[in-house]
Amino acid sequence: MTARPDTPRSRRERPAKPALTREGIVAAAVAVLRAEGLRKVTMRRLAQELDTGPASLYVYVRNTDELHAAVLDELLGTVGPAPADGTWRERLERVLTAYTEMLLEHPSLARSALTARPSGPHYLDLIETVLALLDEGGVPSARAAWGVDLLLQHATATAAEHAGQDASPTARGDWDALNRALGDASERTRPHIAATAGELMSGAPEARLSWAFQALIKGIERTAVPD
Helix, strand or coil: CCCCCCCCCCHHHCCCCCCCCHHHHHHHHHHHHHHHCHHHCCHHHHHHHCCCCHHHHCCCCCCHHHHHHHHHHHHHCCCCCCCCCCCHHHHHHHHHHHHHHHHHCCHHHHHHCCCCCCCCHHHHHHHHHHHHHHHHCCCCHHHHHHHHHHHHHHHHHHHHHHHHHHHCCCHHHHHHHHHHHHHCCCCCCCHHHHHHHHHHCCCCHHHHHHHHHHHHHHHHHHCCCCC
16 A cells, blocks of 8 residues: 555654764855855754754854854855965955955855954964965064954954945935035034045045055054064
8 A cells, every 4th residue: 555645754764864063064054144144044043954953053063153253264265375476465465355355245244253253274274374475575473463463353344344334224325424424514613524525435445445455564564563
């Protein structure tokens, strides 16, 4: 007699589930991020995706913050090594720009990256690349060590700022209001704003990002770390 289609299958007849691993959990989290955004990257959502219970995931990942940091580290693998051509400053800027652009592709992750503390291999590779380029430029090690944090912080904050503008329904109105406020500034009470109102909001985002990186790199070169 043929079994009815809705007859429950014995657990012994079901294919065995793949063993849980940290790598598999992070890969599933990245897939959810790409499809649904970081807000959906939760232990409960991943447990559904991996056909297990949320408690099982905590064996491999302590909490959601650590999970988000691991996702960030995984995506850092797309940044790649420093390019071979150009001066060390130009190559460093391109590495930092690639990191910023990766975050801009994932707006919710960009905001989370402000507080995430990745410690995986790809994040360490990024730090190593930045330090190597600063060393190539003759930047003393103490300045380079402090400079890495400054450069990555600026890249992350830039991506988070633009991600917030893109995600907010009122962002365009806020931007227009700021433009009007700067343009209407009184020469009597705010002479410096009135004199530079056009320049304050000028420049394409790519040009401003490039200028900021170069300003920071040159400042790191010339500014000694206090004893």
